[in-house]
Amino acid sequence: MNCKDSFYKDGLRFSCKRCSYCCRGEPGFVYLSRTDLDNFLKQTALKEAEFIEKYCRWVPYYDGSEVLCLKETENYDCIFWKNGCSAYEARPIQCSTYPFWDYLLQDKKAWDEGASDCPGINNGELHSFEEITEKHEAYHNNKPLARRDLAN
Ligand code: SF4
Ligand code: SF4
Numbered sequence: 130m131n132c133k134d135s136f137y138k139d140g141l142r143f144s145c146k147r148c149s150y151c152c153r154g155e156p157g158f159v160y161l162s163r164t165d166l167d168n169f170l171k172q173t174a175l176k177e178a179e180f181i182e183k184y185c186r187w188v189p190y191y192d193g194s195e196v197l198c199l200k201e202t203e204n205y206d207c208i209f210w211k212n213g214c215s216a217y218e219a220r221p222i223q224c225s226t227y228p229f230w231d232y233l234l235q236d237k238k239a240w241d242e243g244a245s246d247c248p249g250i251n252n253g254e255l256h257s258f259e260e261i262t263e264k265h266e267a268y269h270n271n272k273p274l275a276r277r278d279l280a281n
Pocket of ligand 1: 249
């Protein structure tokens with residue numbers, strides 16, 4: 130998936146500027162995998178069904194399944210956004226691996242275009258090829274939990 134000939138072989142710059150654009154104000158999908166759900170359960174006193182009822186929704190996925198996703202407020206803020214991420218220690222892998230996602234790493238054009246939505250891209254800390262690869266693989270392998278697999 131990642132190779133040493135890629136456009137980010139010498140690393141990429143990214144530091145979150147905490148503008149919150151990716152956490153609020155627009156409809157979106159923060160998917161939860163089994164690992165993400167377990168991490169949240171470790172941080173809360175809630176049972177699985179209670180956590181899902183309070184913080185999650187089931188949304189259609191491209192493969193025809195329904196998958197677990199965080200709720201949004203009426204104005205499209207992530208349910209955990211409270212003047213910043215109130216779930217930072219347990220935030221989903223989708224959040225912690227941003228911006229080293231499939232579509233942003235497909236080529237330099239896609240990466241540079243991502244900077245129009247995120248002021249942290251191409252700014253700040255230099256992340257090595259190895260670090261990018263590790264986060265990219267964590268993102269890529271973190272499949273959303275399907276409703277049909279919940280009990281498994
Ligand atoms: S859009 Fe970028 S800079 Fe703004 S909060 Fe999200 S990751 Fe950080
Ligand atoms: S869980 Fe935290 S980092 Fe992820 S979208 Fe919600 S507020 Fe943002």
